[in-house]
Amino acid sequence: KAGVTQTPRYLIKTRGQQVTLSCSPISGHRSVSWYQQTPGQGLQFLFEYFSETQRNKGNFPGRFSGRQFSNSRSEMNVSTLELGDSALYLCASSRQGANQKLFFGSGTQLSVL
């Protein structure tokens, strides 16, 4: 069974631009979560989707948004990029989401110049 797939693997953008990251969960998994990982803040929760609905959201500004499609694939978007948005963005999937182990992809490394 294929794991969680994230694209692209690496991305370089400049301040003010916007970016869209993609995540394909494990087949049969309906919950997709997004996390931001930086050396300074560690792993921080962005949001979680289940059946195309956002169920939980972390403490990030509105520039960070996401969505989930009917096939459970998910995208996250960051608008008006700032230097501090440089990070590894990780997607994780699970069958139901609540109180279940999450399986992570390899992430998208975003660099904002």
Place this chain on the structure above:
Amino acid sequence: GESVGLHLPTLSVQEGDNSIINCAYSNSASDYFIWYKQESGKGPQFIIDIRSNMDKRQGQRVTVLLNKTVKHLSLQIAATQPGDSAVYFCAEIGSGGSNYKLTFGKGTLLTVNP
């Protein structure tokens, strides 16, 4: 223990020794805990989990211990191998409205010397 920024707690062991990685959690309402291993350039990889109604769980070469009284979690790795070198994170899931997100600790860097 906890750390800030780039200064991860580190643990250096000799190949073949047993390793113990500790984690303190803050939410007494958390009822599910997971240990993840993250190698350079990869996403976190599930190692073992434990629910709050247990105090010990064993896997292959790994054991997780949960002490709810002092809100402490530990991961024991038996016969540590060079391939075990990585950053290890504990994560907790709360109850009620926050049971869809993992809250991660800062991580511990394990280095295994051959």
